[in-house]
Amino acid sequence: MSRIAQRFETLRTQGRKALIPYITAGDPAPTLTVPLLQALVEAGADILELGVPFSDPMADGPVVQRSGERALKLGVGLKDVLSMVRAFRRVDADTPLVLMGYANPIEAMGTDSFLDQAAEAGVDGLIVVDYPPEECAAYADSAKRHGIDPIFLLAPTSTDKRIAEVGRVGSGYLYYVSLKGVTGASHLDLSDVAKRVPVIRAATRLPIGVGFGIRDAESARQVARCADAVVIGSRIIQEIESAGAEHAVARVKTLLAPIRAALDAPQ
Amino acid sequence: MQMYDLPDARGHFGPYGGVFVAETLSQALEELSAAYDACRRDPAFAAELDYELKHYVGRPSPIYHAKRLSEHFGGAQIYLKREDLNHTGAHKINNTVGQALLARRMGKPRVIAETGAGMHGVAAATVAARYGMECVVYMGAEDTKRQVQNVYRMKLLGARVIPVESGSRTLKDALNEAMRDWVTNVENTFYIIGTVAGPHPYPMMVRDFQSVIGRECLEQMPALAGRQPDAVIACVGGGSNAMGIFYPYIGVEGVRLIGVEAAGEGLATGKHAASLCAGRPGVLHGNRTYLLQDGNGQIIETHSVSAGLDYPGVGPEHAWLKDSGRAEYVAVTDAAALQAFHDLCRMEGIIPALESSHALAHAMQIAPGMPRDARLLVNLSGRGDKDMHTVAERSGIQL
Numbered sequence: 001m002s003r004i005a006q007r008f009e010t011l012r013t014q015g016r017k018a019l020i021p022y023i024t025a026g027d028p029a030p031t032l033t034v035p036l037l038q039a040l041v042e043a044g045a046d047i048l049e050l051g052v053p054f055s056d057p058m059a060d061g062p063v064v065q066r067s068g069e070r071a072l073k074l075g076v077g078l079k080d081v082l083s084m085v086r087a088f089r090r091v092d093a094d095t096p097l098v099l100m101g102y103a104n105p106i107e108a109m110g111t112d113s114f115l116d117q118a119a120e121a122g123v124d125g126l127i128v129v130d131y132p133p134e135e136c137a138a139y140a141d142s143a144k145r146h147g148i149d150p151i152f153l154l155a156p157t158s159t160d161k162r163i164a165e166v167g168r169v170g171s172g173y174l175y176y177v178s179l180k181g182v183t184g185a186s187h188l189d190l191s192d193v194a195k196r197v198p199v200i201r202a203a204t205r206l207p208i209g210v211g212f213g214i215r216d217a218e219s220a221r222q223v224a225r226c227a228d229a230v231v232i233g234s235r236i237i238q239e240i241e242s243a244g245a246e247h248a249v250a251r252v253k254t255l256l257a258p259i260r261a262a263l264d265a266p267q
Numbered sequence: 268m269q270m271y272d273l274p275d276a277r278g279h280f281g282p283y284g285g286v287f288v289a290e291t292l293s294q295a296l297e298e299l300s301a302a303y304d305a306c307r308r309d310p311a312f313a314a315e316l317d318y319e320l321k322h323y324v325g326r327p328s329p330i331y332h333a334k335r336l337s338e339h340f341g342g343a344q345i346y347l348k349r350e351d352l353n354h355t356g357a358h359k360i361n362n363t364v365g366q367a368l369l370a371r372r373m374g375k376p377r378v379i380a381e382t383g384a385g386m387h388g389v390a391a392a393t394v395a396a397r398y399g400m401e402c403v404v405y406m407g408a409e410d411t412k413r414q415v416q417n418v419y420r421m422k423l424l425g426a427r428v429i430p431v432e433s434g435s436r437t438l439k440d441a442l443n444e445a446m447r448d449w450v451t452n453v454e455n456t457f458y459i460i461g462t463v464a465g466p467h468p469y470p471m472m473v474r475d476f477q478s479v480i481g482r483e484c485l486e487q488m489p490a491l492a493g494r495q496p497d498a499v500i501a502c503v504g505g506g507s508n509a510m511g512i513f514y515p516y517i518g519v520e521g522v523r524l525i526g527v528e529a530a531g532e533g534l535a536t537g538k539h540a541a542s543l544c545a546g547r548p549g550v551l552h553g554n555r556t557y558l559l560q561d562g563n564g565q566i567i568e569t570h571s572v573s574a575g576l577d578y579p580g581v582g583p584e585h586a587w588l589k590d591s592g593r594a595e596y597v598a599v600t601d602a603a604a605l606q607a608f609h610d611l612c613r614m615e616g617i618i619p620a621l622e623s624s625h626a627l628a629h630a631m632q633i634a635p636g637m638p639r640d641a642r643l644l645v646n647l648s649g650r651g652d653k654d655m656h657t658v659a660e661r662s663g664i665q666l
Contacts, residue, residue, distance in 0.1 A: 006565070013541040046431040054564075054565065055434060055435075055444050055566045055567075056291065056439060056440075056551060056552070056566050057443070058288075058443045058446045058447065058552070058553075059289035059291065059447075059450070059587075062433070062445070063431050065434075066433075069433070069434070072565065076590055077563030077564075077565070078563060078564065079563070102550070103287060103549075103550040104549045104550045104551060104558070104564040104565075104566070105564035105565070105566065106564070107548075107549055107550060108549060108563065108564025109563070109564065119441070129289050130287040130288055130289060130550060130553070131287065132279060132286060132287070132288065132289075132290060132293055134286065135285050135286060135287055140561065152405060153289060153290040153291070155289075155290045155293070155294070156291055157291070157293070157294035157295070157453070158294065159294065162290075162293065162294075166290075167308060177289075177290065177291055178646065181291070181447075181451035182447045182450060182451065247615055
C-alpha cells in the first residue's frame with residue numbers, strides 16, 4: 001500500500017479528514033522549503049503538495065503565479081525541487097508528499113529519468129496539471145510502476161464519462177477543483193461541492209480531495225463534510241508572501257493550526 | 268502521395284498537437300469541437316463564411332507577379348499572394364471571421380483574444396464590432412507599449428485591452444491570461460485564438476479557416492503563371508499564414524513548402540524566435556510541439572524585429588510537417604528581413620509587414636540560384652503600416 005493510501009486508511013479509521021496544504025518549492029527561498037514543509041506537518045498537515053515552478057502556469061491565479069516567478073528568479077528547477085524532497089525525507093519519513101506542476105519541465109528531464117529520481121527521492125504522488133488522462137496513459141502506468149500515484153483533477157464541468165476515466169487511470173486520491181477558474185479564486189461554491197462530490201464518489205473508490213477557493217477554517221470545515229481531504233494553497237502562499245522570509249515559517253503554522261482544529265472538531 | 272488526413276480525432280499530428288490542458292478546460296474544448304464539427308458539415312455555415320470573406324474581407328486576394336523584383340535578382344520569378352490587401356491589412360481576419368461566426372452559432376455573446384503585435388487583436392476587435400459582441404483582448408504589458416497605435420485601434424473598435432503583467436509580459440503570457448479568463452467565464456465566452464497553436468481543435472480549425480489562402484492560389488497560379496509554383500514560401504511565428512497557404516498544397520507533388528522563422532540577431536546568438544530550427548519538442552499552451560526552452564524546461568524569451576513572429580512555440584502541424592520532411596524550415600535574420608522590406612518598398616511600391624519580409628528575404632536569397640522560368644510563391648501575409656516606427660527607429664530616424 002502506498003504512503004498516500006496508508007494515510008487515508010489511518011484517517012478513515014480515526015474518523016478524521018485529511019488536510020493537504022500546498023506551497024511552491026523555492027518560495028520565498030530554497031533554504032526555507034524544508035522548514036516550511038516541516039512547519040505544515042507540525043500544524044497538522046496529513047499530506048503535502050509541493051509546487052514545481054513553471055514559466056507558464058496556465059491554470060494558476062495571480063498568487064501562485066507570483067510565487068512561481070519568485071522561485072524561478074532564484075533559479076529553482078525540477079532538479080532542485082527533487083533535492084528539497086530528499087532533504088525533507090531525511091527529517092520526515094512518514095508524511096506523504098505530492099509534486100504538483102506542469103508537463104514541460106518533466107518532459108525536458110525525460111519522463112522515465114524523472115520518475116526514477118522522484119521515486120528515489122521519496123515522492124509519493126504527482127499532479128501534472130496539463131496531463132489529462134487521455135494524453136498520458138503511458139506516463140500514468142510508468143508512475144504506478146515506480147510506486148508513485150498519478151493524481152488527476154476533476155472539475156465542475158467534468159462529465160460522468162471523464163469521472164469514470166479519471167477514477168480508472170488515477171490513484172492516490174482525486175482532486176476535485178471546486179470552482180470554475182484558476183487557483184486562488186474567491187468564489188467557492190459549497191452547494192456545488194455538496195452536489196458533485198457524491199456523484200464522483202459513486203464512480204470511484206479513490207478518496208476525494210477538494211481544493212481551489214478554500215481560504216479559512218469555516219470553508220474547510222464545510223468542505224470536509226462531504227470530502228475526504230481539504231486542499232489549501234493560495235491562502236498559505238499569500239501568508240508567505242506577506243510574512244516575508246523571516247516570519248514565513250511561524251506564520252504558516254499560525255494559519256494552518258485553526259484549520260486543523262476545525263476539521264477535527266465534531267461536526 | 269498518400270492522402271493527408273491529419274489531425275486524428277483528438278488533434279494529433281503524429282506525436283504533436285493533442286489536448287494538454289487542465290481538467291477545467293476539457294469540457295469547453297469538447298463543446299467547441301462538437302460545434303465546429305457541426306459547422307464544417309453545414310453548407311449554410313460555409314455559404315455565410317464565403318459571403319463574409321467576399322464582401323467584408325475583400326476576398327479573393329490577388330496574386331501579383333513582382334516582375335521588377337524578379338528581374339533585379341535575376342533568377343526565379345517571384346509571385347506575391349496579397350493578403351496585405353485584406354480588410355485590417357493581414358491574413359488574420361480570415362480566421363477571426365470564421366471563429367466569430369462559430370461563436371455566434373454557439374450563442375456566446377463575449378469573445379476574448381490574445382495578441383502580440385496587435386494584428387490578431389485588431390482582427391478580433393473588428394469582427395466583434397461587426398457582429399455586436401463584447402470583446403476583451405489580452406496583450407503583454409511590454410507589447411502594449413511597443414504597439415501603442417494598435418492598442419488605440421482596438422479601443423476605437425470597442426474592445427477592452429488588458430495589459431498582462433505576469434511572466435515575460437509578452438504574447439505567451441497574454442495567451443496564458445486569455446486561457447485563465449476562458450476557464451473562469453466559459454459559459455458566455457468564446458476564445459478566438461489567433462494562430463494554429465493551442466489545444467485541439469484550434470490548430471485544425473485555424474488552419475481550415477486560413478486555408479482559403481492556399482485554395483485560391485491553387486486556382487490563381489495556373490491562370491496567372493501557367494502552372495503551380497516550384498515552391499511556396501511563408502513566414503512562421505505561430506504559423507497560421509503558412510499553414511493557410513501550405514495546407515492545400517500538401518498533396519500537390521513537385522511543390523516545395525518552405526517556412527521561414529525569425530533568426531533575430533542570428534541563431535548562434537540565442538536571440539531569435541526559431542522554434543523549429545533551434546528548439547526541441549515539449550508541451551506548452553495545450554499542445555505538444557517544438558519549443559524554445561532552457562535546460563529546466565522553462566520557456567525562454569524570444570527576440571525578433573517582427574513582433575508577430577516573437578513566439579517561443581509553433582503550431583503542431585508545422586512540427587509534423589518538419590519531421591515528416593514534407594515542409595522545410597529555415598530562419599532569416601532581422602537584418603535580412605529589413606533589407607527585403609526596403610527592397611519591396613522601392614522596387615514594387617508595396618510596404619510589407621516585417622513578418623512577411625522574412626518570407627520575402629528567403630525568396631530573394633534562393634531566387635538568383637534558380638532558372639528564370641522557376642516560380643516562387645510568397646505569402647505576403649500583411650502590410651507594413653504598423654511597422655513604420657520599428658523600421659524608422661532601426662534606420663536611426665525619429666518620427
